[in-house]
Amino acid sequence: MLSLEQIVRDPETFLAALVRRGEDPPIDRILELDGRRKALIQEADTDRARRNNVSKAIGNEKRKPTPEEIAEMRETGDRIKTVEAELATVLEELNEILLPIPNTPLDDVPDGLDEESNVIIRTSEGDTSTHGNAHWDIAPALGILDLEAGASISGARFFVLKGKGAKLQRSLAAWMLDVQTEEHGYTEIDPPLLVRGETMTGSGNLPKFKDNLYRDDESDLWLVPTAEVALNGLHQGQIIDPDTLPLKYVAQTPSFRKEHTSAGRDVRGIKRVHQFEKVEMFRYVEPEGSEEVLEEMVGEATTLCERLGLTHRVLKLCAGDIGFQSAKTYDIEVWSPGSAEWLEVSSISTCTDFQTRRNGTRYRPKKGASTRLPHTLNGSGLALPRIWIAVIENGLQEDGSIEIPEVLIPYTGWSRIEAD
């Protein structure tokens, strides 16, 4: 959520920033509602102050209230209730307007409304040839992927990994977690996958994207579409101790997405599915220097691609293509020679104070100082079924077997996948 205070103080700046991402927020209505809000608060506060004074006096004097006082205070009480009710409707409308407004892009985010305007920042050394053997052909042939079983059990966009295919995914996840915790200083978290609506609202997934989320009606819990949601909720409503920042968390969890909005896209194979594993990095940092931290996290993700020997590139997303809660995003894509395309395996964003304002995560820079909102950053490190695809398609040998990247061998216990 954007800061109402800042919107009111400088509406033009916010409008201009949001127009860059193709938004047209009702600024005039916001300003009008805020004016009403302030007036109503003052009105109610004045009446409450009067009532408090009278009641306090009665208490001090240890006497019964006079009939006149009772009548007058009843009237005051009624007036307060009316004003409060009016205030509640104003606040509700403000919330309804503000909650679906996305974060404002930072100045260096490129202009543009769709992925055509994304900018390739750098491309690694490496092969970008194609061999035409997509994972949906070669992996089932090796007996490590069963798409029919996935469809039979759960329907379209579900899959089953088998044997060395399952072990490969587990090894990838374990290796990535180890790098993140042992080399990059992240603390491993194993969070709940079902979260409250408030937690989902805090991360920015609600109310706007409820159609893409799975939910259990009976218990009113939502399945996380990414570990980001849970990690963002880790400190909601808290004031973080001044000396604990930065906080660095990493979690491997499944991600559940309905993918309604992507119906018809990427229907073959396991590139876009309803349930997938992902290792997610998440940081809480002080606002100062948070953009440098974003660059650092891009480095932490690309390191993984490099060590897996995957050709990759980094994209800076344009204003219209960054996620709802993001102020700046880099995507990392790896080359997939079988399906002949770049696969997005990581999306790394700074959400500035957008999420912490939503969920009330604050910190106190110094003892006695007033609280501030830390910045949050998140990024995949990395997304599993896609990195699995890349490893399979890049490791394909002349004889149809798959060569596994060396870094994984301590985890897999073998270096090659071949037909039985």
Next chain:
RNA sequence: GGAGGGGUGGCAGAGCGGUUGAAUGCGCUUGUCUUGAAAACAAGUAUGUCGGUAACGGCAUCGCAGGUUCGAAUCCUGUCCCCUCCGCCA
């Protein structure tokens, strides 16, 4: 699922209708003392919001949402969470 108990400030823990935003202790900050530290003593130490350049003042908040009352941390209702015992179970 059944039966009880409880949710108060950074922590511990009082208060159960009237100057209570809240005793007391611990912790923390600052000051005095000291060569320095400790101890002792003194003062300060929640969050949010509205007004104000500020000093400061008003209002709200004792899990959350309602209700009763001139007045609620205190009474009533609902709800969430935690704990204990029983049952069930990975």
